[in-house]
Amino acid sequence: MADKRDYYEVLGVSKDADDAALKKAYRQLAKKYHPDVNPGDKEAEAKFKEATEAYAILSDPEKRKLYDQYGHAAFDPASGGAGGGAGFDGFDFSGFSGFGGSSGMGDIFGDIFGDLFGGGGARASRNPSAPSRGANLRARVHISFMEAITGCKKELDITLKEECKTCKGSGVKPGSSKETCSKCGGSGQISYTQKTMLGIMRNVQACPDCGGTGEIIKEKCTSCRGTGYTSSKQRISVDIPAGIDDGQSIRIRGKGEPGRNGGERGDLLVEVMVSAHNVFERDGMNIYSLHNITFPQAVLGGEVRIPTVHGDVLYNVKPGTQTNTRIRLKGKGVPSIQNPNTRGDHYVTLIVEVPTRLSNDAKEALKEYDYLAGNSLNSPEDPGEKKGKKKKSLKERMKESLDL
Numbered sequence: 285m286a287d288k289r290d291y292y293e294v295l296g297v298s299k300d301a302d303d304a305a306l307k308k309a310y311r312q313l314a315k316k317y318h319p320d321v322n323p324g325d326k327e328a329e330a331k332f333k334e335a336t337e338a339y340a341i342l343s344d345p346e347k348r349k350l351y352d353q354y355g356h357a358a359f360d361p362a363s364g365g366a367g368g369g370a371g372f373d374g375f376d377f378s379g380f381s382g383f384g385g386s387s388g389m390g391d392i393f394g395d396i397f398g399d400l401f402g403g404g405g406a407r408a409s410r411n412p413s414a415p416s417r418g419a420n421l422r423a424r425v426h427i428s429f430m431e432a433i434t435g436c437k438k439e440l441d442i443t444l445k446e447e448c449k450t451c452k453g454s455g456v457k458p459g460s461s462k463e464t465c466s467k468c469g470g471s472g473q474i475s476y477t478q479k480t481m482l483g484i485m486r487n488v489q490a491c492p493d494c495g496g497t498g499e500i501i502k503e504k505c506t507s508c509r510g511t512g513y514t515s516s517k518q519r520i521s522v523d524i525p526a527g528i529d530d531g532q533s534i535r536i537r538g539k540g541e542p543g544r545n546g547g548e549r550g551d552l553l554v555e556v557m558v559s560a561h562n563v564f565e566r567d568g569m570n571i572y573s574l575h576n577i578t579f580p581q582a583v584l585g586g587e588v589r590i591p592t593v594h595g596d597v598l599y600n601v602k603p604g605t606q607t608n609t610r611i612r613l614k615g616k617g618v619p620s621i622q623n624p625n626t627r628g629d630h631y632v633t634l635i636v637e638v639p640t641r642l643s644n645d646a647k648e649a650l651k652e653y654d655y656l657a658g659n660s661l662n663s664p665e666d667p668g669e670k671k672g673k674k675k676k677s678l679k680e681r682m683k684e685s686l687d688l
């Protein structure tokens with residue numbers, strides 16, 4: 285243990301770091317080097333173990349005091365230090381991997397890893413008779429692009445669980461009673477030890493026989509078949525606010541699973557799926573679309589009618605507008621969910637259209653325009669020139685235009 289790094293150094297904190305700073309430093313290291321994130325990486329594994337050990341010592345006020353006084357010797361059984369025997373390998377790692385711990389180290393790590401890796405915290409240790417909130421339920425509703433802009437109401441059929449009236453949620457047939465689970469002795473938990481790379485770990489799990497309740501129902505309630513719940517179909521109306529975006533959810537309070545032992549109901553989370561539009565595209569609160577203008581409109585300017593989600597808008601195209609010019613229609617975008625009076629913008633890309641079908645007269649006019657603009661080597665037929673008269677050859681016309 286002579287070459288052990290200083291625990292403060294390992295965590296990268298100062299000697300007077302407080303609990304929050306220790307926790308923060310350890311969280312960052314754990315996130316980086318956790319074996320789940322670095323499968324098969326021995327170096328990361330060693331770093332993770334080192335950081336875990338440092339945190340385990342420094343987060344415990346008593347052990348930290350000993351460490352400050354005696355250094356690593358305090359926890360080295362061979363050195364006979366003050367804390368001899370309390371070496372790292374002797375720590376109780378319950379809950380470390382299964383997040384099921386109920387005390388000590390389990391809580392320290394449950395706290396940290398619970399939200400770090402989405403674990404369930406010390407779930408199995410919960411007192412089975414304490415009130416607990418019901419789980420949230422999820423549902424999905426599909427709406428159109430325009431419904432998302434204006435807001436709408438949608439009906440939704442859900443299956444709502446209710447506490448069984450016959451057994452009042454106990455699942456036990458009236459007149460009979462529950463028995464203590466023999467597998468877990470009524471604790472609702474079973475523990476087992478597991479050899480891992482971090483040493484021996486004690487894991488705690490909810491008892492599989494009684495599901496963590498500590499009791500076994502011998503005679504089940506016939507109304508609910510022992511589940512304690514009955515289900516009923518319900519049609520609910522969901523108010524979807526203007527401005528909702530694809531993938532956002534609406535929380536409907538109290539329409540989730542019923543709570544246990546008098547706990548409140550969970551919520552229903554309705555995910556809203558918004559379909560695409562064939563003209564408008566949306567990015568957050570802004571809308572994007574293309575709008576064609578004619579060549580004369582682009583050259584001369586003029587008023588054009590542009591569709592938006594809030595109706596048509598008359599827009600004055602500036603003379604000399606180039607194709608792919610983007611204009612902004614302020615406040616013609618998506619309303620904010622929080623405040624319907626605040627709206628995003630609508631960006632329109634003006635595309636100068638090239639006609640593919642023209643009447644002969646229009647073609648002649650275009651040729652004349654081209655000639656007058658000085659762009660063409662081909663002059664149009666001279667005004668007053670009689671039809672049927674032999675056209676000038678290309679050579680003649682080229683000569684003419686070069687003489688100009």
Ligand SMILES: [Zn+2]
Pocket residue numbers: 448449450451452453454455456505506507508509510511512513
């Ligand atoms: Zn029942």
Ligand SMILES: [Zn+2]
Pocket residue numbers: 465466467468469470471472473491492493494495496497498499
């Ligand atoms: Zn049990």
